Amino acid sequence: MAARTFLGTLRLATLLAVLFFVALGAWLDRARSRDWNDTLRVTVYPISDSADAGVRAYAAALQAGDFADVESFFLDEASGYGIALEQPVRIRVSHAVQDLPPALPDRAGPLTIALWSLRLRYFAARTAWKDPLPAPDIQVFALYSRLGPGSAAMPDSVGLSKGLIALTHLYGDAAAAGSNQVVLAHEVLHTLGATDKYDVATGQPLVPEGLGEQDRQPLYPQDFGEIMAGRIATSAHAAVVADSLEQMLVGPVTALEIGWPP
Numbered sequence: 001m002a003a004r005t006f007l008g009t010l011r012l013a014t015l016l017a018v019l020f021f022v023a024l025g026a027w028l029d030r031a032r033s034r035d036w037n038d039t040l041r042v043t044v045y046p047i048s049d050s051a052d053a054g055v056r057a058y059a060a061a062l063q064a065g066d067f068a069d070v071e072s073f074f075l076d077e078a079s080g081y082g083i084a085l086e087q088p089v090r091i092r093v094s095h096a097v098q099d100l101p102p103a104l105p106d107r108a109g110p111l112t113i114a115l116w117s118l119r120l121r122y123f124a125a126r127t128a129w130k131d132p133l134p135a136p137d138i139q140v141f142a143l144y145s146r147l148g149p150g151s152a153a154m155p156d157s158v159g160l161s162k163g164l165i166a167l168t169h170l171y172g173d174a175a176a177a178g179s180n181q182v183v184l185a186h187e188v189l190h191t192l193g194a195t196d197k198y199d200v201a202t203g204q205p206l207v208p209e210g211l212g213e214q215d216r217q218p219l220y221p222q223d224f225g226e227i228m229a230g231r232i233a234t235s236a237h238a239a240v241v242a243d244s245l246e247q248m249l250v251g252p253v254t255a256l257e258i259g260w261p262p
């Protein structure tokens with residue numbers, strides 16, 4: 001009985017130590033990723049989430065150049081906030097991942113989500129270790145399927161601010177390249193601490209922080225959207241998905257959250 005208690009205590013102490021180092025590591029990563037002294041290295045791992053031959057071929061052929069718009073988006077927006085880096089974000093593409101990352105369970109409670117996030121971090125660490133490319137600052141697992149971004153069956157994309165990992169669900173078709181990049185930039189910003197700027201119930205951008213043009217007169221329709229709102233408000237009750245990052249910008253609240261000077 002005494003031995004069992006001792007083992008139990010030892011197990012608990014080990015678990016607490018592991019959690020402490022995971023938390024400390026995440027805090028250090030996050031502090032470093034938001035100082036904007038160096039280029040943030042992002043690796044995108046395209047993964048086909050479909051048996052469809054077209055989707056598989058599309059995901060397999062993706063190269064860094066296919067994400068050039070995400071790099072220019074970060075360059076344009078960061079320079080607008082006085083960040084002098086020549087390349088705030090650099091994207092590389094790795095095809096080193098063959099198996100699917102652990103899926104976020106449906107309607108999960110806080111404990112299930114915590115365990116899932118540990119499993120995803122373990123998956124990400126193993127991936128970085130197997131990958132011939134140097135370990136990046138941010139890892140994006142990009143799952144391509146036949147479902148469109150607005151589709152009800154499409155699982156939510158997530159960006160973990162603790163661990164600098166994003167899991168994005170994208171449309172496996174060249175026609176959706178622009179809207180895919182909007183989703184990708186949004187999730188990368190989550191990993192840097194940005195919060196959503198839309199109403200969870202309706203998807204409508206929040207006013208004013210979710211609008212691209214907060215001072216516009218009259219306010220609607222907006223021509224630009226705030227990246228963390230994800231959509232462009234055409235009226236107080238309607239919004240459209242952006243076709244490209246050129247229609248999106250980083251608003252002042254998001255900028256503050258990710259450490260860009262006001």
Ligand SMILES: [Zn+2]
Pocket residue numbers: 186190195196
């Ligand atoms: Zn979001």
